[in-house]
Amino acid sequence: MLAIEVKNLTKEFNGLKAVNNVTFEVKQGEIFGLLGPNGAGKTTTVKMLTTLLKPTKGKANVWGYDILTQRDEVRNSIGIVFQEPALDNRLTGYENLDFHARLYGLNKTKREKRIKEVLDLVELQDKAKVLVKNYSGGMQRRLEIARGLMHYPKVLFLDEPTLGLDTQTRRHIWDYVLKLNQKEGTTIILTTHYMEEADFLCQRTAIIDFGKIIVNDTPFNLKNILGGDVLSIEAEPAKEAFNVFQEFSWVKKVSQHNGFIDLTVEQGEKKIPLLMKIDQKEKGFEIKSVNLRKPTLEDVFLHFTGRTIREREASQSEKNKMMMRGRFKR
Amino acid sequence: MVSKNLETIYVMWLREMKRFFRAKSRVVGTLAMPFFFLLAMGFGLKPSFNFPGMPQNINYLDFLVPGIIGMTMLFNSMFAGISVLWDKEFGFLKEIMVSPAKRPAIVLGRIAGGVTTALFQGFLLLIISLFLGFHIVNPFGIFLAFIFMILIGIGFIGFGVAIASVMEDTQGFSLIMQLIVFPIFLLSGVFFPVSNFPSWLKIIALADPLTYGVDGLRGALINFSQISLPLNLIILSLFAFSMVVFGSWLFSKSQV
Numbered sequence: 001m002l003a004i005e006v007k008n009l010t011k012e013f014n015g016l017k018a019v020n021n022v023t024f025e026v027k028q029g030e031i032f033g034l035l036g037p038n039g040a041g042k043t044t045t046v047k048m049l050t051t052l053l054k055p056t057k058g059k060a061n062v063w064g065y066d067i068l069t070q071r072d073e074v075r076n077s078i079g080i081v082f083q084e085p086a087l088d089n090r091l092t093g094y095e096n097l098d099f100h101a102r103l104y105g106l107n108k109t110k111r112e113k114r115i116k117e118v119l120d121l122v123e124l125q126d127k128a129k130v131l132v133k134n135y136s137g138g139m140q141r142r143l144e145i146a147r148g149l150m151h152y153p154k155v156l157f158l159d160e161p162t163l164g165l166d167t168q169t170r171r172h173i174w175d176y177v178l179k180l181n182q183k184e185g186t187t188i189i190l191t192t193h194y195m196e197e198a199d200f201l202c203q204r205t206a207i208i209d210f211g212k213i214i215v216n217d218t219p220f221n222l223k224n225i226l227g228g229d230v231l232s233i234e235a236e237p238a239k240e241a242f243n244v245f246q247e248f249s250w251v252k253k254v255s256q257h258n259g260f261i262d263l264t265v266e267q268g269e270k271k272i273p274l275l276m277k278i279d280q281k282e283k284g285f286e287i288k289s290v291n292l293r294k295p296t297l298e299d300v301f302l303h304f305t306g307r308t309i310r311e312r313e314a315s316q317s318e319k320n321k322m323m324m325r326g327r328f329k330r
Numbered sequence: 331m332v333s334k335n336l337e338t339i340y341v342m343w344l345r346e347m348k349r350f351f352r353a354k355s356r357v358v359g360t361l362a363m364p365f366f367f368l369l370a371m372g373f374g375l376k377p378s379f380n381f382p383g384m385p386q387n388i389n390y391l392d393f394l395v396p397g398i399i400g401m402t403m404l405f406n407s408m409f410a411g412i413s414v415l416w417d418k419e420f421g422f423l424k425e426i427m428v429s430p431a432k433r434p435a436i437v438l439g440r441i442a443g444g445v446t447t448a449l450f451q452g453f454l455l456l457i458i459s460l461f462l463g464f465h466i467v468n469p470f471g472i473f474l475a476f477i478f479m480i481l482i483g484i485g486f487i488g489f490g491v492a493i494a495s496v497m498e499d500t501q502g503f504s505l506i507m508q509l510i511v512f513p514i515f516l517l518s519g520v521f522f523p524v525s526n527f528p529s530w531l532k533i534i535a536l537a538d539p540l541t542y543g544v545d546g547l548r549g550a551l552i553n554f555s556q557i558s559l560p561l562n563l564i565i566l567s568l569f570a571f572s573m574v575v576f577g578s579w580l581f582s583k584s585q586v
Contacts, residue, residue, distance in 0.1 A: 047586075050428050051428065052424060052427060052428060052585060052586050053585055054585065072430045075428060075429060075430035076430045078428075080428055082421060082424055082425075084421045085420075085421055086420075086421035086422055086424045086425045087421075087422065087425075088345065088349070088420075088422050089420070090348070090349045090352055090353070091345065091348060091349070095348065099341055099344075099345055100425070100429075102337050102338075102340070102341040103337075103338060103341060103426070103429045103431045104429060104430065104431075105334045105337060105430075147425075
C-alpha cells in the first residue's frame with residue numbers, strides 16, 4: 001500500500017484553479033517534498049489531503065483511506081503541522097499536548113508517556129509548564145511538531161515547517177524531522193519554498209508551480225537533469241582556453257559569458273586536478289581562477305519554469321498588492 | 331465510542347475553564363455592563379415605575395434583576411458561541427477540525443464550557459443584586475431559575491456557533507452584536523413588561539426566545555410572569571434543542 005495516492009486532484013476558488021490536476025504518490029516511510037513558490041498550491045493540496053477542504057475534482061487516498069468518504073479514518077492516520085501557528089496561547093505547552101491527546105482518544109497512561117516522549121524529542125521538557133504565549137517562534141514550531149506526533153500518526157504533514165525561522169533553529173527542526181522519520185518510521189510529506197530544505201530532507205520532491213506539478217523525482221536525479229556540475233573558469237586569453245577545453249572528452253558542454261568559461265562536467269571536484277595538469281605554457285593561456293558550482297534545485301526550478309523561485313514570489317507579491325489596492329478602491 | 335465523545339466534550343469544557351479563569355479581566359469585564367445597568371436603571375427608575383398588574387410587594391429593582399440575569403446569560407453565551415471565530419482567527423480551529431473528534435461532540439463541549447462560565451457570571455450577579463436589595467420571593471425558585479439559565483445558555487451558544495460557522499473572520503463581530511444581540515436583549519422585556527409594547531412590536535418580542543427566558547426567570551424568582559411557566563419552559567427548551575442541532579450542523583459543514 002502507498003502512504004498517499006493522489007489522482008487528478010483539482011481545487012478551484014471562484015473559477016481560479018489553485019490546484020490543477022495534480023497526481024503523485026508517496027511511499028511508506030518516505031520523506032516527500034512539495035517544492036514551489038508561495039501561492040503555487042502547496043497548502044491547498046495539504047488542506048485537501050488532511051480533510052480540511054473538499055476538492056473540486058479528483059481523488060486521493062491517505063494511508064489507504066479515501067479523503068472524501070473515509071474522513072474519520074484519514075484524520076486518525078495523520079498528524080499535521082500547519083503553516084500558521086495553531087496553538088492555544090493561553091494554555092501551557094503541556095496543556096496543548098494534553099488537549100490534543102484527549103481529542104484523539106489516548107488514555108491517561110498513554111497520554112503521559114507520549115507527552116514526555118515528544119517533549120524529549122523536540123527538547124522542550126523544561127518549558128512544558130510555560131504558557132505558549134511566552135514561547136519564541138522556534139519553540140512554538142517545535143511544540144507543534146511534538147503535537148503532530150502525539151497520536152502516533154502514520155503520515156505527518158509539515159506545511160512550511162521552517163518558515164520565518166533563523167538558520168540555527170531551522171537546522172534543529174531538520175534534525176527532528178530526520179530523527180522521527182528514522183526512529184518512528186513516520187511517513188512525512190512537507191511543503192517548502194526553501195530549496196536547501198527540500199534538498200536536505202526529501203527522498204523525493206515534486207516541483208509545483210501555478211497549481212501544477214512540473215516534475216517529480218529524487219533531488220539527485222532532478223539536479224542531474226541539468227547535466228552535472230559547472231566549472232566557471234577565468235582564463236587569458238579566453239579564446240585559446242575555450243578551444244582547448246572543447247577538446248576534452250570529460251567536458252559535456254562549454255559556454256562563455258561575462259568573461260567566464262562555463263564547463264558542464266560530472267563530479268566537478270575531480271575535474272579541477274585535471275585542469276591543473278594542463279601545460280599552460282605550451283597551450284598559450286593562463287588560468288586565473290576556477291569556481292566549482294554544484295547545481296541546486298533552484299537551478300532545476302529555473303530550468304523548468306524559466307524563472308527562479310524568488311522571482312516568482314516577487315511577482316506574486318506584486319499581484320497581491322495590486323489586488324489589495326483594487327479592494328481599497330471599491 | 332460514547333466514552334470518546336464524552337472525552338471530547340470534557341476536554342473542550344476543560345479548555346474553556348482554564349482560559350476563562352486565567353483571564354481575570356474577562357471575568358470582571360463581562361460583569362461590569364450588567365452591573366452598571368442594574369445600578370443605574372434599578373435605582374434610577376425604581377421610584378417612578380409601577381406596572382399595571384404588578385404585585386405591591388415587588389419594586390422595580392426586583393423586576394429588573396431577573397431580566398439582567400437573563401441579559402448576562404445572553405451576552406456571555408453569544409460570546410462563547412462566537413468564540414469559534416477567534417479560534418478560526420488564531421488558527422486553533424484547524425487543530426480541532428483536523429482531529430477525528432465528532433463535530434457535534436465538539437459543539438456540545440463548547441456549550442458545556444460556555445454554559446458553565448455564563449452560569450458563574452449569572453450567579454455572581456444574583457449575589458451582587460442581593461446586596462443591592464433584591465429579595466427573592468420564592469427561595470425554591472432558585473432551582474427553577476437555574477434551569478432557565480442553562481436553557482438560555484445552551485440556546486444562545488448554539489446560535490452563536492451557528493453564526494460563527496458561516497462567518498469568515500472577526501470583522502463582522504460588531505455587526506452581529508448590534509444587529510442581532512442588542513435587539514434580542516432590548517426586545518425581551520428586560521426593562522419593562524412586553525405587554526407595554528404596541529401589538530406589532532409585541533409580535534416581534536414574542537418571536538424573541540429570550541423573552542421566554544426572562545419571563546421564566548421572573549416567574550421563578552419573584553413569582554411574577556406574564557406567560558405561564560410551563561409554556562416558557564417548553565418554548566425555551568425547543569429553542570435550545572433546535573439551536574444545538576442547527577449549530578452542530580453548520581459547524582460540521584464549515585471548512586477552514
